[in-house]
Amino acid sequence: MRKLPTHEISRLSPAEFQTAEKTSVVLILDNIRSANNVGSIFRTADAFALEHLYLCGITATPPHRDIMKTAIGAEATVNWSYEELTTKVAMLLKSQGWTILAVEQSDNPTWLQELELPANGKVALVLGNEVNGVDSEVMDICDAALEVPQFGTKHSLNVAVCTGVVCWEVTRRLRFN
Numbered sequence: 001m002r003k004l005p006t007h008e009i010s011r012l013s014p015a016e017f018q019t020a021e022k023t024s025v026v027l028i029l030d031n032i033r034s035a036n037n038v039g040s041i042f043r044t045a046d047a048f049a050l051e052h053l054y055l056c057g058i059t060a061t062p063p064h065r066d067i068m069k070t071a072i073g074a075e076a077t078v079n080w081s082y083e084e085l086t087t088k089v090a091m092l093l094k095s096q097g098w099t100i101l102a103v104e105q106s107d108n109p110t111w112l113q114e115l116e117l118p119a120n121g122k123v124a125l126v127l128g129n130e131v132n133g134v135d136s137e138v139m140d141i142c143d144a145a146l147e148v149p150q151f152g153t154k155h156s157l158n159v160a161v162c163t164g165v166v167c168w169e170v171t172r173r174l175r176f177n
Helices: 014-019 035-047 065-071 086-095 136-141 159-176
Strands: 023-030 050-056 080-083 099-103 123-128 144-147
Touching: 023 035, 023 086, 023 159, 035 050, 035 065, 035 159, 050 086, 080 086, 086 099, 086 123, 086 136, 099 136, 099 159, 123 159
Parallel strands: 023 050, 023 123, 050 080, 099 123, 099 144
Antiparallel strands: none
16 A cells, blocks of 8 residues: 555546535534634645535624635635625525525434435535534524534534535435435
8 A cells, every 4th residue: 555646536626526426414513713623624624525604793704814724725716605694694595495404502402313315415514613602593494403423522623624624424324325
């Protein structure tokens, strides 16, 4: 076994990525305070070829030095838009047939491993603020709260790490099942 150098790794060019099939998942970032987390989430959205990334509220938008540092170009390949109100995005997507899932701890969670995907395969994941989580008004719009099982002493994962875990599981099911 040998590690592949970058030039031997088969990846799409940015132009090819624009026309490639996308995974029917959108991310809604609800007031993410760290631009570094936003950049990492851009990379995750690129890695799994997600359909769209909605940046809401105080969430930083490109061009931003810290986003560019962690996104390393994904901010130029992933389709994204900004909307001040997360509730507006969630309601619009819901009206278009998307299942809206808050990635959040709640009194009635759907555990990630038990998630049943909607028949139309259209999933919108809401990721919340690093301190306060998903806003309560947004939670009221969501169809369910999706939770990642954890076994340690901390109450949550970093939002960018959590995004990667959830996006892999949802993408795996949509693309390989």
